[in-house]
Amino acid sequence: MVRDGGIVIEIRFHGRGGQGAVIASELLAQAAFLEGKHPQSFPFFGVERRGAPVTAYTRIDDKPISVRTSITTPDVVVVLDAGLMRTIDVMAGLKRDGLLLVNSERIPDRIDKSFTGRIAAVDATAIALSQGLGDRATPIVNTAILGALARASGVVSINNVVKAIVNHVPAKREGNALAAILAYRQVKTLEAVIL
Amino acid sequence: MARLTIPAEEYMRAGHSACPGCGATLVMRYLLKGLGPNTIVTVPACCWTVIGTPFPTTAIDVPMVDCAFEATGASVSGLRAAADAMGLKDVTIVGFAGDGGTADIGIQALSGMLERRTDAIYVMYDNEAYMNTGIQRSGATPRGAWTTTTPVDQAARGKPEVKKDVMAIVAAHKPAYAATVNVAFPEDFLKKVERAKAIRGPRFFHALSPCPPGWRYPPEKTIAVGRLATDTNVFPLYEVEDGTYRINRKLGKAKPVAEYLRAQGRFGHLTEIEIAEIQADIDTRWKRLLALEALG
Amino acid sequence: MVQEVISGNYAQSYAAKLARVQVVSAYPITPQTSIVERIAEFVAAGELRAEYIKVESEHSAMQACISAAALGARTYTATSSQGLLLMHELLHWAAGARAPVVMGVVNRAVAPPWSIWTDHADTISQRDTGWIQFYCESNQEVLDTTLLAFRLAEHADVLLPAMITEDAFFLSHTVEPVDIPSQEQVDEFLPPRVTKMAIRPGTIGRLGSFTGPDLYMEFRHKIAQAMERSADLFLEIEDDYERLTGRNHGGPLPTYQVDDADAVLITMGTATTTARAVVDAMRARGKKVGLAKLRAFRPFPVREIRQLGARVDRIGVLDRSFTFGAAGAAFTEVVGALYGSRHRPRVRDFVAGIGGRDITPQAVDEMFTALLKDRGPEVDWVGLKHRLEVNRRG
Amino acid sequence: MTTTRAEHHDAKAGGHTTAYETEEDLPEAPVASVPSDVIHTASWRTFRPVIALAKCTKCYVCWKFCPDVAIAIDGDGWPVIRLDYCKGCGICAEECKPLAIEMVKED
Numbered sequence: 001m002v003r004d005g006g007i008v009i010e011i012r013f014h015g016r017g018g019q020g021a022v023i024a025s026e027l028l029a030q031a032a033f034l035e036g037k038h039p040q041s042f043p044f045f046g047v048e049r050r051g052a053p054v055t056a057y058t059r060i061d062d063k064p065i066s067v068r069t070s071i072t073t074p075d076v077v078v079v080l081d082a083g084l085m086r087t088i089d090v091m092a093g094l095k096r097d098g099l100l101l102v103n104s105e106r107i108p109d110r111i112d113k114s115f116t117g118r119i120a121a122v123d124a125t126a127i128a129l130s131q132g133l134g135d136r137a138t139p140i141v142n143t144a145i146l147g148a149l150a151r152a153s154g155v156v157s158i159n160n161v162v163k164a165i166v167n168h169v170p171a172k173r174e175g176n177a178l179a180a181i182l183a184y185r186q187v188k189t190l191e192a193v194i195l
Numbered sequence: 196m197a198r199l200t201i202p203a204e205e206y207m208r209a210g211h212s213a214c215p216g217c218g219a220t221l222v223m224r225y226l227l228k229g230l231g232p233n234t235i236v237t238v239p240a241c242c243w244t245v246i247g248t249p250f251p252t253t254a255i256d257v258p259m260v261d262c263a264f265e266a267t268g269a270s271v272s273g274l275r276a277a278a279d280a281m282g283l284k285d286v287t288i289v290g291f292a293g294d295g296g297t298a299d300i301g302i303q304a305l306s307g308m309l310e311r312r313t314d315a316i317y318v319m320y321d322n323e324a325y326m327n328t329g330i331q332r333s334g335a336t337p338r339g340a341w342t343t344t345t346p347v348d349q350a351a352r353g354k355p356e357v358k359k360d361v362m363a364i365v366a367a368h369k370p371a372y373a374a375t376v377n378v379a380f381p382e383d384f385l386k387k388v389e390r391a392k393a394i395r396g397p398r399f400f401h402a403l404s405p406c407p408p409g410w411r412y413p414p415e416k417t418i419a420v421g422r423l424a425t426d427t428n429v430f431p432l433y434e435v436e437d438g439t440y441r442i443n444r445k446l447g448k449a450k451p452v453a454e455y456l457r458a459q460g461r462f463g464h465l466t467e468i469e470i471a472e473i474q475a476d477i478d479t480r481w482k483r484l485l486a487l488e489a490l491g
Numbered sequence: 492m493v494q495e496v497i498s499g500n501y502a503q504s505y506a507a508k509l510a511r512v513q514v515v516s517a518y519p520i521t522p523q524t525s526i527v528e529r530i531a532e533f534v535a536a537g538e539l540r541a542e543y544i545k546v547e548s549e550h551s552a553m554q555a556c557i558s559a560a561a562l563g564a565r566t567y568t569a570t571s572s573q574g575l576l577l578m579h580e581l582l583h584w585a586a587g588a589r590a591p592v593v594m595g596v597v598n599r600a601v602a603p604p605w606s607i608w609t610d611h612a613d614t615i616s617q618r619d620t621g622w623i624q625f626y627c628e629s630n631q632e633v634l635d636t637t638l639l640a641f642r643l644a645e646h647a648d649v650l651l652p653a654m655i656t657e658d659a660f661f662l663s664h665t666v667e668p669v670d671i672p673s674q675e676q677v678d679e680f681l682p683p684r685v686t687k688m689a690i691r692p693g694t695i696g697r698l699g700s701f702t703g704p705d706l707y708m709e710f711r712h713k714i715a716q717a718m719e720r721s722a723d724l725f726l727e728i729e730d731d732y733e734r735l736t737g738r739n740h741g742g743p744l745p746t747y748q749v750d751d752a753d754a755v756l757i758t759m760g761t762a763t764t765t766a767r768a769v770v771d772a773m774r775a776r777g778k779k780v781g782l783a784k785l786r787a788f789r790p791f792p793v794r795e796i797r798q799l800g801a802r803v804d805r806i807g808v809l810d811r812s813f814t815f816g817a818a819g820a821a822f823t824e825v826v827g828a829l830y831g832s833r834h835r836p837r838v839r840d841f842v843a844g845i846g847g848r849d850i851t852p853q854a855v856d857e858m859f860t861a862l863l864k865d866r867g868p869e870v871d872w873v874g875l876k877h878r879l880e881v882n883r884r885g
Numbered sequence: 886m887t888t889t890r891a892e893h894h895d896a897k898a899g900g901h902t903t904a905y906e907t908e909e910d911l912p913e914a915p916v917a918s919v920p921s922d923v924i925h926t927a928s929w930r931t932f933r934p935v936i937a938l939a940k941c942t943k944c945y946v947c948w949k950f951c952p953d954v955a956i957a958i959d960g961d962g963w964p965v966i967r968l969d970y971c972k973g974c975g976i977c978a979e980e981c982k983p984l985a986i987e988m989v990k991e992d
Contacts (some may be wrong), residue, residue: 047212052929218952253918259699273558276555277559407974418976587915688916
């Protein structure tokens with residue numbers, strides 16, 4: 001999205017209460033800040049319940065951000081829990097040529113035919129559990145997914161994702177950083193459909 | 196078909212917004228099973244404000260009147276007065292508040308309601324912190340517990356103060372009936388609700404309501420943790436009727452408090468010495484309770 | 492109808508009794524106490540069949556009324572000053588829950604320093620809570636307006652709480668003759684409360700609930716519309732009251748001698764009586780002055796203020812409270828109402844009578860004179876002492 | 886959080902029909918009267934309980950302790966998981982004495 005000569009990228013995260021979607025949106029903002037960008041991140045203002053669907057947003061601009069509105073047409077949608085796609089329309093408003101990144105062992109089918117952008121997948125759950133992040137019921141996949149996002153979107157570098165994690169994650173910093181790096185290496189991407 | 200040990204009727208609906216494994220939903224479920232449809236519930240700010248689901252939906256099949264955080268006792272009195280004035284027969288008025296809304300900000304209104312002898316049931320569902328706002332300590336948080344406002348770090352060991360004894364405060368008002376109940380013991384819970392329903396005057400329940408995210412244990416352990424609370428004497432089951440104490444569950448030998456504490460992440464930092472101090476405190480309180488019961 | 496010599500506070504008590512309130516919930520505070528004591532006597536004597544909840548605070552008094560109203564009961568309470576301030580959270584709640592609670596308020600200054608004497612800081616501070624507000628000039632007006640308020644608040648197109656205010660001591664403890672309508676008259680005017688919205692055992696319904704940004708605003712807009720509807724309904728209801736009792740206090744902004752006036756003073760509460768006498772005296776001296784009584788502060792009578800503004804060039808507003816950092820609230824609202832009008836007279840604010848200081852005829856005369864001469868500051872504190880006489884003991 | 890958009894509901898409850906198309910359709914006071922089971926909470930779940938009826942003794946402990954009212958009892962007395970509502974807390978499996986319930990990961 002180009003506005004007043006600057007480039008704005010808007011990202012929406014879908015997760016469940018307890019998985020760290022809100023923290024992911026904040027860490028992404030921290031990483032973007034390290035890139036010299038102007039970030040803004042915010043959760044869907046609501047009541048969080050463990051396990052319940054949660055939405056969070058990050059907006060990244062080349063220059064200071066002058067809006068405080070919700071994000072309705074994101075460039076990137078990140079799904080921390082593929083199970084959510086059964087009940088939640090994660091594609092809602094996603095730009096046709098945008099990016100869908102899903103925590104999944106395999107790249108999901110192109111459900112929405114009008115979507116011509118890229119689809120990426122990473123098994124963030126396996127990576128998180130390999131690093132002792134969360135448990136099987138609620139794996140904390142937020143840092144892994146950010147590593148994958150760095151690779152798939154190029155919005156921020158993996159170096160700055162790792163820096164943001166080390167600077168701001170209160171516990172298991174090494175495991176979280178490693179999760180991001182592993183995901184960066186393992187993410188698979190299905191390129192855009194050329195019409 | 197085998198026999199159900201608690202009534203089959205449901206007055207709480209599925210679809211509610213509680214966290215998985217939530218104890219507070221079981222408190223409501225059991226309570227309404229015992230009280231039946233001719234009941235009006237008033238609820239202040241607490242987890243149930245959210246659990247009860249947003250407009251236009253509602254999670255219980257009886258009327259629910261939202262009230263201000265500190266005013267449950269007053270709301271109860273208002274509902275009772277209106278029901279009496281309008282000739283609504285045999286309706287049970289219930290105040291349903293959390294521990295913060297009861298032990299802290301709402302204790303004045305609770306005291307008022309008990310003192311003016313409002314004919315109603317007040318339930319404090321006790322998850323031992325401000326859980327709806329995200330685990331801040333309340334007067335009902337037990338000693339040693341981690342919360343977001345009683346962190347554990349170099350210079351802090353969780354909540355330094357002991358849990359406020361709300362039952363003792365209530366008992367000092369000489370209510371018609373007061374009892375502790377625990378979601379891990381539904382049959383005892385229902386027996387007491389049915390007993391309370393038959394009595395007129397101010398009645399009070401202190402309901403232990405284990406909370407997986409706040410107490411830091413996996414959601415499937417809600418009943419197990421609740422059971423341990425009673426079987427370690429941390430949360431004894433007893434009732435007070437006309438000033439007489441009756442303990443409803445006594446084990447030959449209570450389990451060590453450590454078993455209860457070790458099951459929850461909020462106590463994960465406690466040392467053996469700290470646990471021993473808590474054990475001593477629990478032992479003293481248990482002895483006091485036995486002595487109160489012996490008074491007859 | 493009988494005439495009795497009673498205080499403003501008793502006028503409240505009699506009105507509550509005549510309205511056959513079903514639930515009363517109150518906490519004592521000077522100078523409100525005699526209102527609720529008299530009601531307690533009515534209940535004790537069996538003259539009023541009401542549930543009287545002796546609560547432990549004003550906050551609880553209001554919560555009990557709101558919850559009782561949820562079941563459809565006609566509810567009444569009374570308070571003053573600090574008690575009203577303590578209720579503040581629940582004043583918003585009453586409007587949001589659409590509980591037509593009727594409340595008598597004795598206007599009293601707020602602490603510190605402690606003061607039990609009158610000004611309007613307590614009720615003016617509540618103007619944004621969604622309550623209908625009436626300010627009264629006489630004990631008769633207190634009684635009549637309280638009865639009007641029940642009918643208006645409970646009207647299906649309104650369903651908003653209403654407060655009827657009276658100046659501490661100037662009305663609350665001043666006895667004067669009051670025509671008291673018969674119970675039959677009041678029963679005809681004010682039948683038992685009927686509401687479709689009452690919470691009933693055996694049904695499903697959660698009153699209060701919670702909403703996201705997708706619905707909250709519509710519920711607030713409904714309150715705004717109900718408040719707006721109440722303005723015209725008040726006129727109809729007062730006409731109805733007049734048919735039964737012969738009395739009509741003249742809507743939200745009754746005027747006196749304004750038709751040819753060069754300057755008009757807008758007053759609230761008991762200062763009106765003094766100001767009316769000053770108008771007569773000044774008219775006798777050939778000064779063309781007039782008076783408008785701001786009787787309803789909520790809903791604010793924008794239409795009537797504009798009609799007044801179209802007739803006169805100079806308006807003074809007598810504020811018995813002050814909004815620190817701005818001006819008197821009545822002044823700013825009058826100016827706000829006139830700004831949208833083609834006729835914009837000069838408006839000045841006279842802040843007077845704070846903390847029970849007497850608003851003397853001389854002070855009112857000064858205000859009119861300043862208006863006529865078009866001199867003096869836009870906002871003026873009138874009656875400040877240049878020389879303080881402080882009692883010292885020792 | 887679970888959001889419920891009012892305009893999607895047309896349910897009868899408490900004798901009132903509640904179909905909210907415009908502001909005028911909303912009740913004057915915020916009175917919610919649609920039973921909450923119009924909301925499905927299946928999406929909260931990571932693991933689903935699966936009952937092995939061969940091991941079930943019909944003791945109904947699972948039903949008794951379910952905080953989500955997500956276990957029904959069918960005509961033959963067997964417990965049935967209401968998968969639209971089960972949040973997958975696992976209390977039923979944890980408390981089941983004959984170990985008849987297994988928590989299975991959702992796809």
